[in-house]
Amino acid sequence: MDVAVQAAMILFFGVAILLVIGAPISVSVGIASVLAMFSILEADNALLTSAQRMFTGMNSFALLAIPFFVL
DSSP states (O other): OOHHHHHHHHHHHHHHHHHHHTOOHHHHHHHHHHHHHHHHSOHHHHHHHHHHHHHHHHTOHHHHHHHHHHO
16 A cells, blocks of 8 residues: 555544544644654654644744734
């Protein structure tokens, strides 16, 4: 089975199962994505990649403009 198909199945079924259990949507998506990431990458690479992606996402000018517009 291809790695991309495996990750997609983990994401889809993980979200579906967690939603049936009654977990919030944000928690379901977060847990499923962490499980898919750890199934594809090794633990040290997965942690490094997630830290880099979170910093890059927070460093976006468009996302910073929204709270300043509200203020």
